[in-house]
Amino acid sequence: MxxxxxxxxxxxxxxxxxxxxxxxxxxxxxxxxxxxxxxxxxxxxxxxxxxxxxxxxxxxxxxxxxxxxxxxxxxxxxxxxxxxxxxxxxxxxxxxxxxxxxxxxxxxxxxxxxxxxxxxxxxxxxxxxxxxxxxxxxxxxxxxxxxxxKDKAILRSGALVGDDIWVSGAVGDARLALAALRHEIELEKGDLEVIEARMHQPTPRINLGIALRGVANSALDVSDGLLGDLRHILQQSGKDAEIHLEQIPKSRTLRKQSPNIQNQYAASGGDDYELCFTAASSLRNAITKISGDLNLPLTQIGSIKDMQNHSPKIQLIDSNGARLNPEEVNQLLKSFDHFA
Amino acid sequence: MxxxxxxxxxxxxxxxxxxxxxxxxxxxxxxxxxxxxxxxxxxxxxxxxxxxxxxxxxxxxxxxxxxxxxxxxxxxxxxxxxxxxxxxxxxxxxxxxxxxxxxxxxxxxxxxxxxxxxxxxxxxxxxxxxxxxxxxxxxxxxxxxxxxxKDKAILRSGALVGDDIWVSGAVGDARLALAALRHEIELEKGDLEVIEARMHQPTPRINLGIALRGVANSALDVSDGLLGDLRHILQQSGKDAEIHLEQIPKSRTLRKQSPNIQNQYAASGGDDYELCFTAASSLRNAITKISGDLNLPLTQIGSIKDMQNHSPKIQLIDSNGARLNPEEVNQLLKSFDHFA
Missing domain, CATH: 3.30.1330.10 (PurM-like, N-terminal domain)
Structure with missing residues (x-):
C-alpha cells in the first residue's frame, strides 16, 4: 500500500x-x-x-x-x-x-x-x-x-454588577492529565483514562450556549485557565469579581489531589473548554433548570462587583471565608500565553 | 529593543x-x-x-x-x-x-x-x-x-458548449520569476523587478469577478497553472476545450524567452492569480467593454467543446493551426501538486 x-x-x-x-x-x-x-x-x-x-x-x-x-x-x-x-x-x-x-x-x-x-x-x-x-x-x-x-450573541462585555458567575462542568482536569503524562503526578490507571479523555476530546458546550441566549449577560469559553479568561470578561465589562475558590467545580479525580494542586489546576489549568458566564441572580432557577435539561452541572462560583480601580481585579476567597493576599492570587492567576 | x-x-x-x-x-x-x-x-x-x-x-x-x-x-x-x-x-x-x-x-x-x-x-x-x-x-x-x-456565484460547473474561454492579464510571469530566482534563467534587472512583483504581489481580480456576474458561465482563478486549472472547469462542466497556444496572453518579458519556455510557463506555470472564465460568444462586446472599463486585458484563448470521451480533454492548437500530439500536450499540462 x-x-x-x-x-x-x-x-x-x-x-x-x-x-x-x-x-x-x-x-x-x-x-x-x-x-x-x-x-x-x-x-x-x-x-x-x-x-x-x-x-x-x-x-x-x-x-x-x-x-x-x-x-x-x-x-x-x-x-x-x-x-x-x-x-x-x-x-x-x-x-x-x-x-x-x-x-x-x-x-x-x-x-x-x-x-x-x-x-x-x-x-x-x-x-x-x-x-x-x-x-x-x-x-x-x-x-x-x-x-x-440577530443581537442575541453573548458577549464578553455584558457583565453587570451583581451578576452571578457560573462555570459549566468541572475545570482543571486537562491540566491534571498533562501533569500525569509528564510524570509530575501519579494517577491510577482508570483515573488517567478518564482525565486524558477530558484533555484530548473536550465536549464543546454548544447546547449550553444556545440555552443561555437571553439568560447570560456575558460568556466566554475557558481555554487558557478559568481566572485568566474571566479577566477578559472583567476587562471588557469594566468590572471586578469575587470568586470563592472552594466553589470552583472539580472532578472526583482532581479532588484526590492536594488542596494546592486542586486550586491551582482548577483556577488556571487551561484547555478546559467549559463555559464561564455571568447572569442576574434572579435567574438562578432558570439556570438550574438548564443544568437539569442538559444533564450538565452548572456551578455558581462568585459574583460581579463594581470596579474599584482602573484595572479589573479578582478577589479570591478561601474556604475559611478569608481573602487571599495579592501574592497568593498571582500564583493562581498564571494563565498560559502562547508566546510566554 | x-x-x-x-x-x-x-x-x-x-x-x-x-x-x-x-x-x-x-x-x-x-x-x-x-x-x-x-x-x-x-x-x-x-x-x-x-x-x-x-x-x-x-x-x-x-x-x-x-x-x-x-x-x-x-x-x-x-x-x-x-x-x-x-x-x-x-x-x-x-x-x-x-x-x-x-x-x-x-x-x-x-x-x-x-x-x-x-x-x-x-x-x-x-x-x-x-x-x-x-x-x-x-x-x-x-x-x-x-x-x-443570491444565485449569482460564478461556478466551475457552468461552462457551455460554444463558450469562449478567456484569461485576464498575462500568465507565466510568476513561473519566470521563480526560474530567474533559481538562476535557471537570466533576466535583465529591470525585467526581474517587474516579474518578481507579479510573483510576490499578485493583484486579485476582484473587480473583474464582480463585473462577470451574469456574464461568465464559469470561472476559476489560475493558481496551479492555466491548463491544469482549466481542467477543473472541464471536469465539473463535463466538457472538452480547444486552446490556441499562441493566444495565451504573455507579458513582454516572457515573450523575450524561447517559444518553448513561453508556452510552458504560460500554459502551466502556476501562481498567476488571473481569472480564467468562459462566456457565450455573443457576449464578446460586453467583455471587451469590461476590459476597457477595468483597464485590464482580457484575451480569448479558445472555446468549450462537447466532451468526446468519459474524461475531459484539452485540444491544443499551435501557431500553424496544427493540433499538438498527446505527448506534447502532457508536457504542457503538468500542473503542480502540493504533494507531488
Missing part, C-alpha cells in the same frame, strides 16, 4: 479522506450550506434574522499537542476548540473549513484524523465545507461558522 | 500589529462586520439578498515562499491568494481571519508583515476580523469571506 500512498496527490487526498464524508453530511443535512468542497469558495445561504459568528484556531505540533499524538484525538480536538468558541457566543454550528499542513501524505494518519474530525462534526451537525492541504510541518487550522439570532 | 520584544506576549502582539489597524479599518468602513477582534468570535451581519462565499488557504515556508522571504510581500500575498478565490466566484470581500504560527515574536518581521497585509486589505476594503497567533514553524492561514447576490 505504501507506494500507492506516497503517490497520492493533493486532490486524491482531499477526495478520499474529506470530500466524500463532507458530501455525505451535506446530503443528509445541508442546513445553510449551498455549496461545499469543490469550487473556488464554499457558499453559505443567509437568514435575515441571523448573524454569523466566525472563529479560527491553529493547532501546532509540540505546542497544542504532543509530537506523535493520536490523530483521531487531534481531529476531534481541532474542531472542538473552535466549536467551543461558537458555544461561548451562543451560536449554532453551520460548518467549518480545514487547512492542513502535513509532513507526508500518510494514509493511516489521515484516516484516523478524519475519523475523529467527522465524529465531532456529525455529533454537532457541523459539516466540512472547504479548505486546503499542503506539505509542511504538521499544522491544523480550522475556521468555524455559526448562526445566532 | 530586543529584550522588550522577546517579552511581548500573545495579547500584546495581536494588539500591536493587528487589532489596532483592524479597528481603524472597521471604524471608517464597518460594512457587514458587526464585531471584529476581541471576543470569542467575530460577528457578520447578513443580507437576505446575498450569499456568503468562503475560502481558506494555508501558506507554508519553503513551499509557498522562500525561507527568509520578505515579510511585507508575504502579508500581501497571503491575503491576495484568498481574495483571488473570492474574485473567481464574483464575490465582494467582507473580511478575513488570520491564523499565524511564528517561530518567535519578531517585532520587525511582524511590522513588515502587517504592513503588506493591511496594504492589500485596505485596497480591497477587506478588514481583518479575527484569528489566532501561536509559536511554531512559520505558517500563515487566512480564511476570507465575500458576499455575492
Amino acid at each position: 505504501q507506494s500507492q500512498i506516497s503517490s497520492l496527490g493533493e486532490f486524491d487526498l482531499i477526495q478520499r479522506f474529506f470530500k466524500t464524508q463532507s458530501e455525505l453530511m451535506l446530503v443528509s443535512n445541508p442546513g445553510s450550506v449551498k455549496m461545499g468542497i469543490g469550487d473556488d469558495c464554499a457558499l453559505l445561504k443567509t437568514d435575515p434574522a441571523e448573524e454569523i459568528a466566525i472563529t479560527s484556531d491553529m493547532l501546532v505540533s509540540g505546542r497544542h499537542f504532543f509530537v506523535g499524538a493520536n490523530p483521531e484525538w487531534l481531529g476531534w480536538k481541532a474542531l472542538a476548540v473552535n466549536l467551543s468558541d461558537l458555544a461561548a457566543m451562543g451560536a449554532r454550528p453551520m460548518g467549518f473549513t480545514l487547512a492542513l499542513a502535513l509532513p507526508e501524505a500518510n494514509s493511516a494518519w489521515l484516516e484516523a484524523f478524519s475519523k475523529g474530525l467527522f465524529a465531532i462534526a456529525n455529533q454537532f451537525t457541523c459539516p466540512l465545507i472547504g479548505g486546503d492541504t499542503t506539505a509542511g510541518p504538521l499544522n491544523i487550522c480550522i475556521t468555524a461558522f455559526g448562526s445566532i439570532p | 530586543q529584550s522588550q520584544i522577546s517579552s511581548l506576549g500573545e495579547f500584546d502582539l495581536i494588539q500591536r500589529f493587528f487589532k489596532t489597524q483592524s479597528e481603524l479599518m472597521l471604524v471608517s468602513n464597518p460594512g457587514s462586520v458587526k464585531m471584529g477582534i476581541g471576543d470569542d468570535c467575530a460577528l457578520l451581519k447578513t443580507d437576505p439578498a446575498e450569499e456568503i462565499a468562503i475560502t481558506s488557504d494555508m501558506l507554508v515556508s519553503g513551499r509557498h515562499f522562500f525561507v527568509g522571504a520578505n515579510p511585507e510581500w508575504l502579508g500581501w500575498k497571503a491575503l491576495a491568494v484568498n481574495l483571488s478565490d473570492l474574485a473567481a466566484m464574483g464575490a465582494r470581500p467582507m473580511g478575513f481571519t488570520l491564523a499565524l504560527a511564528l517561530p518567535e515574536a519578531n517585532s520587525a518581521w511582524l511590522e513588515a508583515f502587517s504592513k503588506g497585509l493591511f496594504a492589500i486589505a485596505n485596497q480591497f476594503t477587506c478588514p481583518l476580523i479575527g484569528g489566532d497567533t501561536t509559536a511554531g514553524p512559520l505558517n500563515i492561514c487566512i480564511t476570507a469571506f465575500g458576499s455575492i447576490p
